Amino acid sequence: MGESTQDGTPGSWFRVTIPHGIKYDRTWLMSSIQRQCSVPFTPVDFHFVKNEARFFVQEASTASALMDVSYKIRDEESQEVCIPVFVRPSAVPYSVRYKLKPEEMEQLKLTLIKRFDVSKLALDLQRLYVDPDLVGYDIDIILNRRSCMTATLQVIEKYFPELLSLNLSTNKLYQLDGLSDIIQMAPTVKILNLSKNELTSMQELSKMRGLKLEELWLQGNPLCDTFPDQSTYVRAIRECFPKLLRLDGQELPSPVTVDVDTPYIVKLCKGSYFGSDELKSLVLQFLKKYYLIHDYGDRQVLAGAYHEEACFSLTIPFHPKDPVPSSLCEYFKDSRNMKKLKDPYLRVQLLKHTKRVIVHTLCVLPKTQHAFSSFVVDTWFQTETMLCFSVCGVFKAVEGSSKGCVRSFTRTFIATPARDCSLCIVNDELFVRDADPSKIQSVFSIPLPTPTSSSMHPLSQQQQDIMQASSTPSEVNR
Incomplete structure (x- = not known):
């Protein structure tokens, strides 16, 4: 026998459930449901249970109208995804059952x-x-x-x-x-x-x-x-x-706001400018040394390239309709794709702070072999105390289930001057994706020694000679 409501009518309450509702803004979700619902209603006890959004309504006519709403509301970000709404009979909501006199x-x-x-x-x-x-x-x-x-x-x-x-x-x-x-x-x-x-x-x-x-x-x-x-x-x-x-x-620092109502014109982008041959040499030497250690040395040594409070993030592509590319599975757990992540806590946790945490993250990433001849370097901002530059190219996985897979990458560094005429990384953003087959046919034509699982702290003379022969970037914006 159904439980009675506050007015004594048995079985007149219904529970409405939206799977994965926690990822939606509550105001948007409820207004979207109410717009689609043919019967006006007042939600009671809206709350989240794990990942679900739940609330209660009274009257069978309201429940029936809400059933018709299911799959008629489209996800804000992916218009291809329709949101289900499940309705079933329920006991009297707690706040109604124990309502104050x-x-x-x-x-x-x-x-x-x-x-x-x-x-x-x-x-x-x-x-x-x-x-x-x-x-x-x-x-x-x-x-x-x-x-x-x-x-x-x-x-x-x-x-x-x-x-x-x-x-x-x-x-x-x-x-x-x-x-x-x-x-x-x-x-x-x-x-x-x-x-x-x-x-x-x-x-x-x-x-x-x-x-x-x-x-x-x-x-x-x-x-x-x-x-x-x-x-x-x-x-x-x-x-x-x-x-x-x-x-x-x-x-707190004032939040950054964007006036989306003000029209603006995107100016034609021109190539970046190094400013001097010395700066060009500095960036290229830094990248050569960084990736030689990354591919052939002990990645713990890379700690010397990072500021104590540096930040690192890794991203792989994400689209709701596409499965995770099998060749990128090893990167998925650390990926901070903002279109995928709804949990604000996880968004922050996937940022790797301090050079100790960053180097630990780099050490557990798969072993790689970068094709230095594929590198395109762009220096896009420079002051006396800061330098921002990007490098994109391809690399090959040399171990694990994806051994032999070739991937494209884009990496953006923000760095400050360091001792010995070098650079100190304060921010490092890495984006990894599957490579376009048409662009990788010849980049690995020069054989490079395959890194082993053992640590190799110093770079051998042979490795340095190989670098000199094959590491000249194919294009540098200047």
Whole structure:
């Protein structure tokens, strides 16, 4: 027998599930569903379970209309992918089942009004669960409970419609499913204090992405201890809240914005200019030495080419319709393809910071043999203290399941001057893809010694002679 709702009608609630819904912006997802649905509805208890998005609706007519929406909404990025929507009968949602009584709602309203600062449009709800005005009436407001958070947001929506600042510190919050409703119920909030709670995962914060926060407090949550350094922490939070100006009381650099409404003209791009033969020699010598060590030496030696706080990223192509090319499988787990990655925490984690981490990453990548004669080098920005240049070409895998496969690569370096008239890498971006067969027929015509699995610290004279004979780039923009 079905469970009864608040009005006593059995079986009139339905659960709506969107597989992999967590990768979509909540506001976009719900507005898209409502546009396609022939019956207006109000979602109840919208939340994420693992990767799914879920909410509840009442009435069979609404459920039937939502069933018709399935596969009619197209993914924002891949218009070829249609989003499924599954609907099935459900028990009464938690927030409805344990809804506060009218007298409890009235006392909660009075308590919140007492905590509201009219001059600052700020609501201080820290330690709400021990507020004497609630405890004295034997009212338990535990904000981890969906019913309690829903009731709190309903009061905010009705009595503080222009709320700017909300303090929820020290409320033992470990999940933000209920709070995510603030995106619709109190969209004006710009300052949110979640400090001294029990949040452990960036996945919880990602549920709040639709909120246009300018200031956020998180200190005192276990989540803050999961990042290797402050810069990684800031980048991860900025992924969720791009307009954030202050984090834990500290000023952040102004976010970079692009005015997409202003028309502009893309000027014709001309070849880069080295500036001098000395600079050209510097870049080419650097690349020769780097790739000789990379292919034939011990890659641990490459640590000397990187700044202590350098950053490295690896990307392989991705299109939702295409499977991962089999020859690139060895690179897939480290690939930071921004079109594929939806998890803001993973986007940051796949950036390799510090030269120790970078060199470890380089050492576990497959052994390679680069065709130096295929290199095209372009120096595209230069100041007295920084040099930006790119190199593209092809290389061959020399071990493993993809042995013999030829791949194309593009690598962009940002470097600063170093001792001994060399360069120090501060940023390194590597893009690897399958090579065009028409462009690789002759690049490996000169036989090069195959690197072995053993480390070879110094370069032999023979290897240096081979480099001199075969390593001249085929084209250098200057």
